[in-house]
Amino acid sequence: MGLIAGRGLYPRIVARLARARGWRVVAVGFHSETDPALADEVDRFESIHLGELQKLVDVLRDGGVRDAVMAGKVLKTHLYDDPAALHPDARAIGVLAALRDRKDDSILGAVVDEIASEGIAFPPQTELLPELFGTAGLLGETAPDAAAWADVRFGWPAAKTIGGLDIGQSVVVKERAVIAVEAIEGTDAAIRRAGELAGPGCCLVKVAKPSQDPRFDLPTIGVETIKTLREARASTFAFEAGRTVVLEPAELAAAADADGIAVVGIGPDGPGEGPP
Amino acid sequence: MGLIAGRGLYPRIVARLARARGWRVVAVGFHSETDPALADEVDRFESIHLGELQKLVDVLRDGGVRDAVMAGKVLKTHLYDDPAALHPDARAIGVLAALRDRKDDSILGAVVDEIASEGIAFPPQTELLPELFGTAGLLGETAPDAAAWADVRFGWPAAKTIGGLDIGQSVVVKERAVIAVEAIEGTDAAIRRAGELAGPGCCLVKVAKPSQDPRFDLPTIGVETIKTLREARASTFAFEAGRTVVLEPAELAAAADADGIAVVGIGPDGPGEGPP
Structure with a gap:
């Protein structure tokens, strides 16, 4: 299972429940957002900068991920107050440029759709991990x-x-x-x-x-x-x-x-x- | 016109508009609530304690009031935090005792109904003074x-x-x-x-x-x-x-x-x- 991990305890709980089911967990975290201790609870952990969308796709695909989960907030304010925290690659720039607006759901939806185009699904978490x-x-x-x-x-x-x-x-x-x-x-x-x-x-x-x-x-x-x-x-x-x-x-x-x-x-x- | 006057500017504006129409204004205010300067803008002004319901009725009736208006808040907290500010007479005690609950609208509605039982009407202010x-x-x-x-x-x-x-x-x-x-x-x-x-x-x-x-x-x-x-x-x-x-x-x-x-x-x- 792929785990795109933001802040807080939520990604760690997801990882624990997934591994309790015997699943292999490939996690991608973000520098200055994700607690690096998550690495101890997953099978593979990569930390990337916000905006490195191609790298995110590569890690999940190379890890053989079919189903993925987003867990834990990533502060959208970085888009405005801390551009230096962003390292948008060509793929991220293409996704951002095509956005109709910058609502949370619009940004996340576009990112999910882009990753899904690589054959990685985002099933409803209520179905994937009902024990959450x-x-x-x-x-x-x-x-x-x-x-x-x-x-x-x-x-x-x-x-x-x-x-x-x-x-x-x-x-x-x-x-x-x-x-x-x-x-x-x-x-x-x-x-x-x-x-x-x-x-x-x-x-x-x-x-x-x-x-x-x-x-x-x-x-x-x-x-x-x-x-x-x-x-x-x-x-x-x-x-x-x-x-x-x-x-x-x-x-x-x-x-x-x-x-x-x-x-x-x-x-x-x-x-x-x-x-x- | 009768004016039951609470806090702030609202009673004074009502008095000005009513007198601009040529109406005689009989106002009742409350000690420690109503600005006594209202007396200068009305034809008759009496200040009573909160709870003196019979006195309120007497002033309006003796003033020949047919239509009356409530304007300006009276803090309901007095019911709880400052019982000394209340001087409930027998008539007020009867009204309070019959209340289903102590919502603002329940208390005001019961008081209005009691006054109306003396032949004093409370027309909608939107009809009585549309210029408000x-x-x-x-x-x-x-x-x-x-x-x-x-x-x-x-x-x-x-x-x-x-x-x-x-x-x-x-x-x-x-x-x-x-x-x-x-x-x-x-x-x-x-x-x-x-x-x-x-x-x-x-x-x-x-x-x-x-x-x-x-x-x-x-x-x-x-x-x-x-x-x-x-x-x-x-x-x-x-x-x-x-x-x-x-x-x-x-x-x-x-x-x-x-x-x-x-x-x-x-x-x-x-x-x-x-x-x-």
């Missing part, structure tokens, strides 16, 4: 109380609507009022704002965008999210099971239980009546 | 450029959807991406956040909630909004004409023109194709 994705139900021992369930049921359709508008993935709810909506500031900033505005007991509801391309880096949750929820004295975290990457679920559940935070996966049809 | 509300088109001399119009057209349906969910009234857009969504933090905080996240050139789109009760204190815009937009180096402000109170439109237009900010009223059907 959380399942419905409680993640730890802590369960939402009746008031928190009411907030989850209240927030779910709002979060889905906002995701459908491609605005953001999260709403933070307290006492059946939306306290904060995430747009580009990110989930952590929205959690902190809600904590400051509404005090303890907030409920984070995070969903996948209906238009999320399952070939790309997907929304992830992990122990870091729990730290922010603890700081904001939130009570509950509901995420969309099956479409959200849950990094290190055991560690996440332990951290949440230690803080008395309920973490619950909700299926794509929403919480319905929800317990209790 | 902005009209469609440019407010000053500064017009949005093509990119800003594209952002207004992009943001309008998003703002309407979010208003329909009763989350908030505003979105801030730049380059056809929603940078910030207003929930309970208020419009000014959302503008500032967008300016920090996306830099200059943002576009504020503010709409009325579809469910806004036209008898109550209505969303207002004024020179203060322009100050915040200037601090965030925003370029454009689109508001919903006919359903937003525009306080001191001439001063607002002058301030916006001085800062090169385009202010445009949009009809309830949205910007359509919009100029140019």
Whole structure:
């Protein structure tokens, strides 16, 4: 399996799960983006500069890769604030020149299509590695109380609507009022704002965008999210099971239980009546 | 005309417009909320404590009031953090005791119904004083450029959807991406956040909630909004004409023109194709 690896823990978790299935993992990372320790968890690791598209294709093809996965963000700001970090080769320049716009999805889509033209597929990660994705139900021992369930049921359709508008993935709810909506500031900033505005007991509801391309880096949750929820004295975290990457679920559940935070996966049809 | 007056400039503007029509204005304000200078702009002014509902009814009835208006916020936090500011009389206690919940609209609705039971009507302010509300088109001399119009057209349906969910009234857009969504933090905080996240050139789109009760204190815009937009180096402000109170439109237009900010009223059907 090919692994195009950006920042954070996500590429490492993908590598571990793939090797646990007995797959050979050929990884390409980026200087100043990818943790070089990833090399210890894969069968082959090459580090390239952002923009070396031909080299990326060569490594994957030479490694005999048929299916590949993108995991971990690469900061798009390099396109603007740090041109020196970019080493676009002729092939990358050709792809960039043909772009209609520079939205994340446009850039990633063009790169994926170019690599796919070499016979390397990008199957949906939900099909390739379903164990990456959380399942419905409680993640730890802590369960939402009746008031928190009411907030989850209240927030779910709002979060889905906002995701459908491609605005953001999260709403933070307290006492059946939306306290904060995430747009580009990110989930952590929205959690902190809600904590400051509404005090303890907030409920984070995070969903996948209906238009999320399952070939790309997907929304992830992990122990870091729990730290922010603890700081904001939130009570509950509901995420969309099956479409959200849950990094290190055991560690996440332990951290949440230690803080008395309920973490619950909700299926794509929403919480319905929800317990209790 | 009866005027139940809370904070800020809104009650004073209502009083001026009503007297310009030749109406007699009987105003009731609240200690520590209402600017006592309102007394100079009305025919009769009484200041009462929050909670003195019978006294409020008596002043309006004794003043021969048939139609009344609520204008200017009264901070609901007094219900929680400053019980000493409240002097609920028997009639107010009866109204509060019968409430299903303590949402703003529930409290105001119960108070209005109680006063209406004395034969005092609360007509929609849009019908009683249509000149309070902005009209469609440019407010000053500064017009949005093509990119800003594209952002207004992009943001309008998003703002309407979010208003329909009763989350908030505003979105801030730049380059056809929603940078910030207003929930309970208020419009000014959302503008500032967008300016920090996306830099200059943002576009504020503010709409009325579809469910806004036209008898109550209505969303207002004024020179203060322009100050915040200037601090965030925003370029454009689109508001919903006919359903937003525009306080001191001439001063607002002058301030916006001085800062090169385009202010445009949009009809309830949205910007359509919009100029140019």
